Amino acid sequence: MGLSMYAPERHQEILTVARSAGRADVSELALVLAVTPETIRRDLSVLERQGLLRRVHGGAIPVERLGIEPGIADKEGMLAPEKLRIAALALHEVPDGGTIVLDAGTTTVRLAEMLPNDRELQVVTSSLPIATVLAGRVNIVLHLIGGTVRGRTLAAVGPWAERALSDIQADVVFLGTNGITPERGVTTPDLGEAAVKRALVRAARRVVVLADHTKVGRSDFAKVAGLDEVDLLITDSGLDTELHAELEHAGLAVLTA
Secondary structure: OHHHOOHHHHHHHHHHHHHHHOOEEHHHHHHHHOOOHHHHHHHHHHHHHOOOEEEEOOEEEEHHHHOOOOOHHHHHOOOHHHHHHHHHHHHHHOOOOOEEEEOOOHHHHHHHHHOOOOOOEEEEEOEHHHHHHHOOOOOEEEEEOOOEEEOOOOEEEOHHHHHHHOOOOEEEEEEEOOEEEOOOEEEEOOHHHHHHHHHHHHOEEEEEEEOOHHHEOOOOOEEEEOHHHOOEEEEOOOOOHHHHHHHHHOOOEEEEO
C-alpha cells in the first residue's frame, strides 16, 4: 500500500494515526506504509512545518494533544491552496449589499482579500489582519471591533469587544474555528476568543463556518456554538466522507471546495 501512495496521501495517513494513537512512531509507520524510516522522518518534518505535528525522539505528537494552538504566522502556510478554494466558494455567500462579519483567521483573511469591488458592503471584524486588508477599500465601510488584542490570533477579545458586537445585526457572519464535530459543534482553545465568537454568532442572521478538513472531527476546550446555530460549513475536498455524512445527518449543510 505504502509504495503506491503519493506524499500527501501518506501525510494524511500519518496524521490519522497520530491523532488516533496520540503519537506517531517512525519505525511503526515505516513498516505499515512500506517506506524507509528516512522517508517517514521527512514526512514528519513537513507536517511539523505545517504546524500539525511536533517532532519528538522516535516520532511525533499531534499539536492538539500538546495543547498548542499554532500562531497566525504558522497557520498562514498551512493548507494554503485549500483555504483559497474555501474562500472562493464562500464568496457566493456574500450578499450583494448590506453587512457581513468576518471572524479572525487565515481563511477569513483570504475571503477579505477576495471581496468584490463592485458592491457596497459594511464589514465588521475584530481581526487586525483583516482590517489591514480592507482599510483602503472605497466600497467598504469598515467597522473594527476594539478590545484586548490576543497575540496568537491578532484578534480583539474581552468585554469591550462583546459589548460592541451586541449592538449590531449583520446579514451573515463568516466564522473561523479550530474544531467542529457533530457532537460538540464549533469549538476553539481559548475561552476569551470563544466568548467573542459566540457574540459574532448572535450578531448575524446567517452563520457560515469556514474550516479546512483538518478542523472537522476535532474538538477543542471552549465551546462556541452548537450545529443547530450554524447554517453552513464550507470546507475542502479532503473532508472524510463518513464525517461529511455525520454532519449532514446532524442537520448541517456542508459544501466542499
